[in-house]
Amino acid sequence: MTSPDYQSGEDFPTAMDARDPVAHFRSRFLIPKARTGEDCIYLCGHSLGLQPKKVSSYLEQELADWARLGVEGHFHAQRPWMPYHRLLTEQTATLVGAQPIEVVVMNSLTVNLHLMMASFYRPTAKRHKVLIERGAFPSDQYAVNSQIRFHGFDPASSLLELTPRNGEFCMRDEDVHSLIEREGDSIALILVGGVNYGTGQLFDMAEITKAGRKKGCVVGFDLAHAVGNIPLRLHDWGPDFAVWCSYKYLNGGPGCVGGCFVHERHARVWELRRFAGWWGHNETSRFRMGPEFDPIEGAEGWQLSNPPILALAALRAAMEIFSEAGLECLRAKSVSLTGYMEFLLCQNASPKFSIITPREPGRRGAQLSIRLPSDGRKICDRLAAAGVIGDWREPDIFRVAAVPLYNSYRDVYLFSQHLSRVLS
Numbered sequence: 377m378t379s380p381d382y383q384s385g386e387d388f389p390t391a392m393d394a395r396d397p398v399a400h401f402r403s404r405f406l407i408p409k410a411r412t413g414e415d416c417i418y419l420c421g422h423s424l425g426l427q428p429k430k431v432s433s434y435l436e437q438e439l440a441d442w443a444r445l446g447v448e449g450h451f452h453a454q455r456p457w458m459p460y461h462r463l464l465t466e467q468t469a470t471l472v473g474a475q476p477i478e479v480v481v482m483n484s485l486t487v488n489l490h491l492m493m494a495s496f497y498r499p500t501a502k503r504h505k506v507l508i509e510r511g512a513f514p515s516d517q518y519a520v521n522s523q524i525r526f527h528g529f530d531p532a533s534s535l536l537e538l539t540p541r542n543g544e545f546c547m548r549d550e551d552v553h554s555l556i557e558r559e560g561d562s563i564a565l566i567l568v569g570g571v572n573y574g575t576g577q578l579f580d581m582a583e584i585t586k587a588g589r590k591k592g593c594v595v596g597f598d599l600a601h602a603v604g605n606i607p608l609r610l611h612d613w614g615p616d617f618a619v620w621c622s623y624k625y626l627n628g629g630p631g632c633v634g635g636c637f638v639h640e641r642h643a644r645v646w647e648l649r650r651f652a653g654w655w656g657h658n659e660t661s662r663f664r665m666g667p668e669f670d671p672i673e674g675a676e677g678w679q680l681s682n683p684p685i686l687a688l689a690a691l692r693a694a695m696e697i698f699s700e701a702g703l704e705c706l707r708a709k710s711v712s713l714t715g716y717m718e719f720l721l722c723q724n725a726s727p728k729f730s731i732i733t734p735r736e737p738g739r740r741g742a743q744l745s746i747r748l749p750s751d752g753r754k755i756c757d758r759l760a761a762a763g764v765i766g767d768w769r770e771p772d773i774f775r776v777a778a779v780p781l782y783n784s785y786r787d788v789y790l791f792s793q794h795l796s797r798v799l800s
């Protein structure tokens with residue numbers, strides 16, 4: 377749907393919700409309540425996705441097996457815990473466009489980022505720089521700076537930042553490419569957020585990978601805001617690695633287990649240095665408890681510890697909904713919903729706010745970042761009091777995302793009404 381087709385009245389969202397092919401998935405989620413007792417207008421799936429109703433029964437199953445079987449649950453639970461993480465492999469691979477050998481569900485995002493950098497950030501005197509976006513998520517900045525220092529380099533000379541032009545908030549593709557072209561010979565690692573957490577800008581991951589690899593750089597992505605939001609084709613695009621979390625668009629629950637992609641071309645490169653742990657060791661000999669590490673082929677070889685089954689159970693409940701709905705279908709609704717939100721905001725244009733997220737649907741996901749240069753925090757708090765949940769990022773950004781699995785056109789309509797009221 378293009379913007380001329382959107383309409384500003386109340387009938388439009390009603391009609392759109394009535395013909396939305398994925399509207400019924402909303403009833404699979406627990407929607408927090410506003411003070412009035414009505415459903416919140418929850419626009420915060422970019423931060424913490426909502427709880428699928430099935431989660432509690434999935435957790436109860438594992439708790440019951442633990443109660444009934446104790447340690448035997450590793451082999452005899454209804455879904456044995458030893459290979460439990462593999463219950464998520466196929467769905468995860470489909471979601472990120474990878475082969476099963478290229479993905480594993482483990483740890484949390486920053487831990488996985490360090491594990492990946494331990495293997496793939498190998499700086500030399502000539503090629504030591506890490507290219508990241510200015511305004512990358514702070515954890516990525518801390519992780520990268522600490523890795524640079526760990527290798528004896530100095531972020532002042534080894535950290536290279538992609539910076540928007542003066543007066544702009546988002547990066548231009550041509551600037552990304554000219555920087556890689558210009559600096560590529562000194563760049564050891566390009567690490568970009570697939571979707572920037574602050575602006576909501578979607579990067580052209582295929583082109584960045586191509587440009588980086590042409591220059592001999594390692595390419596990795598932080599997909600925290602992309603996974604479950606944007607269709608991904610990691611295997612074909614060809615980055616060396618990617619990491620993500622599962623508590624945002626994937627709805628795995630607070631602090632749920634993250635994911636990791638390692639391209640197939642590294643699956644059997646045994647000389648690649650890595651930090652090892654027993655869960656990455658070849659399963660056929662793991663319990664011989666020998667001293668020599670023998671890694672599993674592919675991404676699983678980067679596992680360290682036996683995984684948290686309860687968190688994985690919650691993630692299974694969440695991921696099954698994705699498999700059922702299909703990401704292509706969800707993305708189609710997402711583009712339409714976000715376009716509708718943008719349309720309504722533009723109808724109520726005011727000098728009090730501006731949208732900094734790119735306007736082209738192909739350059740963003742579900743999130744819109746709204747800049748509120750004065751009294752933004754207060755506006756955000758008033759919206760929250762009225763049951764409109766987005767989130768505030770200092771100094772002046774209010775982030776909202778209409779998530780196609782559980783947000784409706786009516787949510788978006790009501791949000792725009794509340795925002796106009798609060799602004800006036």
Ligand SMILES: Cc1ncc(COP(=O)(O)O)c(C=O)c1O
Nearest residue numbers: 484485486513515573598600621
């Ligand atoms: C873009 C991005 N990267 C990294 C992180 C850190 O994730 P974790 O706490 O799972 O390590 C987040 C958390 O919200 C994030 O949004």
